[in-house]
Amino acid sequence: MKQPAEYLDLVRHTHAVLKLMAEANRGNGQAGDISDWVVTLHFYILCTYVKALGSSRKCDFRSHNHIHAWIAGTKDLQGAFRSYRKVEEWSRDARYEGRTFPPAEMAAVHRWFVDVRDQVGGLLEAAGVRPVPRVAIVEA
Amino acid sequence: MVEIIREGAAPARAVVSGRTVVMSRTRRVVWETPGLVLADQVKGLPGVLYVFERLDPDRYAVFVVLQGADESALDAVFDAERELYERFPAIPFDVRVLSHGERAGLEGLRSSSVVLLDRA
Numbered sequence: 001m002k003q004p005a006e007y008l009d010l011v012r013h014t015h016a017v018l019k020l021m022a023e024a025n026r027g028n029g030q031a032g033d034i035s036d037w038v039v040t041l042h043f044y045i046l047c048t049y050v051k052a053l054g055s056s057r058k059c060d061f062r063s064h065n066h067i068h069a070w071i072a073g074t075k076d077l078q079g080a081f082r083s084y085r086k087v088e089e090w091s092r093d094a095r096y097e098g099r100t101f102p103p104a105e106m107a108a109v110h111r112w113f114v115d116v117r118d119q120v121g122g123l124l125e126a127a128g129v130r131p132v133p134r135v136a137i138v139e140a
Numbered sequence: 141m142v143e144i145i146r147e148g149a150a151p152a153r154a155v156v157s158g159r160t161v162v163m164s165r166t167r168r169v170v171w172e173t174p175g176l177v178l179a180d181q182v183k184g185l186p187g188v189l190y191v192f193e194r195l196d197p198d199r200y201a202v203f204v205v206l207q208g209a210d211e212s213a214l215d216a217v218f219d220a221e222r223e224l225y226e227r228f229p230a231i232p233f234d235v236r237v238l239s240h241g242e243r244a245g246l247e248g249l250r251s252s253s254v255v256l257l258d259r260a
Contacts, residue, residue, distance in 0.1 A: 082215050082219070
């Protein structure tokens with residue numbers, strides 16, 4: 001199992017990739033609707049934040065299902081379950097059903113992202129993990 | 141002839157051809173799965189079209205298909221899902237919430253799953 005700091009490095013890395021992708025698309029005159037992958041990478045970042053928290057509590061996860069079941073059953077994290085699952089299911093819609101997201105839906109994803117990021121980030125800091133990056137949302 | 145002598149808290153006994161046989165306690169068996177419970181929880185929510193369930197090799201796969209559900213309905217679906225983890229701690233299941241309505245590959249779901257709720 002990786003250490004929390006290693007997962008947080010992965011958060012920074014995935015966020016950097018997300019920014020590169022969005023900037024490249026904008027530099028290309030918004031050549032395509034990449035909202036599907038923007039949602040997906042936001043979800044992967046949240047997933048990695050949760051893995052960092054799990055690592056701080058000696059929990060190792062085997063699957064996405066295991067992660068959201070853990071959130072559901074962890075008292076101080078249950079408040080993040082709704083937002084986490086909404087981003088997760090929309091990212092599954094994106095990857096497997098070809099769904100893209102208009103600006104109003106992207107705004108909802110960003111709101112859910114910030115909710116989970118801040119709840120998990122606060123718990124990581126309470127566990128003594130520092131620094132915890134609060135990576136910014138990225139527009140599609 | 142079988143005559144039930146007693147049933148209730150203690151094991152029931154029956155007289156079968158002159159011999160007394162102790163039977164296991166009579167009890168009501170309730171068959172429930174994550175999908176059945178979830179379908180019951182979400183059946184009244186606006187925007188919930190279908191609930192399907194199938195038994196995959198390693199888990200129950202539950203599919204909730206939405207069309208035009210607002211965020212409060214989404215929240216209610218996920219609240220119901222969260223409660224399933226307490227109700228079925230030892231049964232593996234996966235809930236997939238498809239917000240794509242009629243574009244959600246319904247034919248494949250219909251052919252591979254049990255329809256637990258159909259409000260279309």
